[in-house]
Amino acid sequence: MPDRTIYLDHAATTPVSPTALAAMLPYFGEIYGNASGIYRQGRLAKQALEEARRTVAEVLHAHPSEVVFTSCGSESDNLVLRGIMWAALRAGRGRHLIISAVEHKAVLETAHQLAELFDCEVTELPVDGYGRVDPDDLRRAIRPDTALISIMTANNEVGTLQPIAALAAVAHAYGIPFHTDAVQAPGHLPLDVQALGVDALALSGHKFYGPKGVGVTWLRSGLSLVPVQTGGSHEGKRRAGTENVAGIVGLAAALREAEDLRPAETTRLLELRNRLLDAIPALIPNTRISGHPHERLPHHASFLFAGIEIQGVLMGLDMAGIAASSGSACTSAAQTPSHVLTAMGVSAADAVGHLRLTLGRSTTAEDIEEVLRVLPPLVQRLRRLQSGNW
Numbered sequence: 001m002p003d004r005t006i007y008l009d010h011a012a013t014t015p016v017s018p019t020a021l022a023a024m025l026p027y028f029g030e031i032y033g034n035a036s037g038i039y040r041q042g043r044l045a046k047q048a049l050e051e052a053r054r055t056v057a058e059v060l061h062a063h064p065s066e067v068v069f070t071s072c073g074s075e076s077d078n079l080v081l082r083g084i085m086w087a088a089l090r091a092g093r094g095r096h097l098i099i100s101a102v103e104h105k106a107v108l109e110t111a112h113q114l115a116e117l118f119d120c121e122v123t124e125l126p127v128d129g130y131g132r133v134d135p136d137d138l139r140r141a142i143r144p145d146t147a148l149i150s151i152m153t154a155n156n157e158v159g160t161l162q163p164i165a166a167l168a169a170v171a172h173a174y175g176i177p178f179h180t181d182a183v184q185a186p187g188h189l190p191l192d193v194q195a196l197g198v199d200a201l202a203l204s205g206h207k208f209y210g211p212k213g214v215g216v217t218w219l220r221s222g223l224s225l226v227p228v229q230t231g232g233s234h235e236g237k238r239r240a241g242t243e244n245v246a247g248i249v250g251l252a253a254a255l256r257e258a259e260d261l262r263p264a265e266t267t268r269l270l271e272l273r274n275r276l277l278d279a280i281p282a283l284i285p286n287t288r289i290s291g292h293p294h295e296r297l298p299h300h301a302s303f304l305f306a307g308i309e310i311q312g313v314l315m316g317l318d319m320a321g322i323a324a325s326s327g328s329a330c331t332s333a334a335q336t337p338s339h340v341l342t343a344m345g346v347s348a349a350d351a352v353g354h355l356r357l358t359l360g361r362s363t364t365a366e367d368i369e370e371v372l373r374v375l376p377p378l379v380q381r382l383r384r385l386q387s388g389n390w
């Protein structure tokens with residue numbers, strides 16, 4: 001076994017940065033108070049919480065009172081979809097929700113559960129072969145009873161970016177709030193909610209070198225929301241539960257750092273990533289890039305290898321010390337193929353040959369060359385084995 005892992009699954013999670021870890025540590029030790037306490041320990045925790053809220057608001061170009069801390073990206077998406085749709089149902093403002101067909105399951109399953117249990121109606125917008133939503137399709141899907149539109153900023157499986165500002169502008173032309181799951185964006189894309197023109201946005205700490213188990217829902221002030229988690233008046237009565245102060249402090253430090261490093265890291269990673277996008281299809285026959293060739297996350301490379309199940313490739317890469325993923329939960333032909341690839345028109349047979357390589361701060365040019373050395377013979381060998389021609 002090689003002694004160093006080449007970690008190329010940064011879209012799945014990232015290590016906690018030393019900066020974020022150092023910021024968090026006091027809140028596991030000497031500053032342990034409940035942020036609701038009126039004594040000194042509680043006040044110190046509350047100060048840290050509010051400082052973190054200001055930091056997040058600053059990065060988002062928002063007001064601190066609009067920032068709600070949650071337990072993860074999934075909860076952030078759940079809170080927006082359920083909270084806004086329940087508020088709309090209560091006010092008789094509509095029961096129709098529009099999402100895209102390539103959303104993360106945190107949006108997709110929540111939308112369909114709203115339809116099943118709360119008599120909402122969901123429209124899933126189609127995407128093109130790159131996974132992009134057409135703003136004209138959104139315009140055509142809007143109805144008088146549309147209460148919310150939710151379209152992700154960047155896709156986790158194929159890296160494709162959505163034209164968020166254009167989509168949000170369509171929503172606003174009809175007075176409908178627009179949410180974006182921006183979980184994959186921090187450190188890679190600008191997060192200015194005013195420039196994007198969105199009304200709600202979801203983030204998750206562990207995707208940008210912060211800790212796991214903490215997320216953010218940003219909600220433009222004035223947006224009506226029914227809390228999903230009840231039992232206390234925390235987070236401006238929008239999310240009950242004693243705040244995870246250490247996690248929140250770590251998330252804020254990590255978000256600030258990711259935003260500060262963004263210009264330099266984006267340039268560095270784009271170059272390394274483009275080497276993969278150029279070289280892999282050239283070195284491995286019957287291979288194509290999945291997702292958009294350039295309207296994609298700068299650290300994200302993904303490919304479809306014809307005639308192969310990716311599981312064997314992932315195991316072979318792991319044995320060579322390279323951590324990669326298929327980008328979706330299901331890879332076996334016996335299981336349902338990825339809903340993202342299916343929506344993009346990829347056949348079930350091809351979808352099982354999907355590989356995602358997502359780069360990060362630890363990635364070097366040598367790592368990329370090592371992947372280019374290991375991957376082509378591995379794919380070719382497994383193709384021969386899986387086709388029985390060996």
Ligand code: PLP
Pocket residue numbers: 011012072073074075077104106152154155156181183184204205215
């Ligand atoms: N949305 C997107 C686009 C994601 O990639 C993920 C995580 O993979 C989530 C939501 C869920 O985030 P979390 O793991 O924090 O629940």
